[in-house]
Amino acid sequence: MFLGYDDYVGFQAIMQVNMQRSGSVTFTVGGDDGIRLYVDGVLKIDDYGQHGYRTRSLLIKDLSLGFHTPTLWYYEVTSTAMVSF
Numbered sequence: 001m002f003l004g005y006d007d008y009v010g011f012q013a014i015m016q017v018n019m020q021r022s023g024s025v026t027f028t029v030g031g032d033d034g035i036r037l038y039v040d041g042v043l044k045i046d047d048y049g050q051h052g053y054r055t056r057s058l059l060i061k062d063l064s065l066g067f068h069t070p071t072l073w074y075y076e077v078t079s080t081a082m083v084s085f
Helices: none
Strands: 009-014 017-019 023-032 034-039 042-047 054-063 066-068 070-076 082-084
Touching (some): 023 034, 023 070, 034 054, 042 054, 070 082
Antiparallel strands (some): 009 070, 017 066, 023 054, 034 042, 034 070
């Protein structure tokens, strides 16, 4: 539920992470309904559609040292609004 609403909600969350070393990173996102994850403006996970809650994971093998910007898009039509990152 978001501000008293659990249907027809959506948002975009923008984060910034500072990688202390280069290497592999696994991102896991979940949603009921649609989720999209971008890393540095590049679409990495695309599960945009109406469905029950489920998770998707992605291993990025070569994330470089320094700052990166993961961006999560989420929307919920009906049923239970649920999202995780």
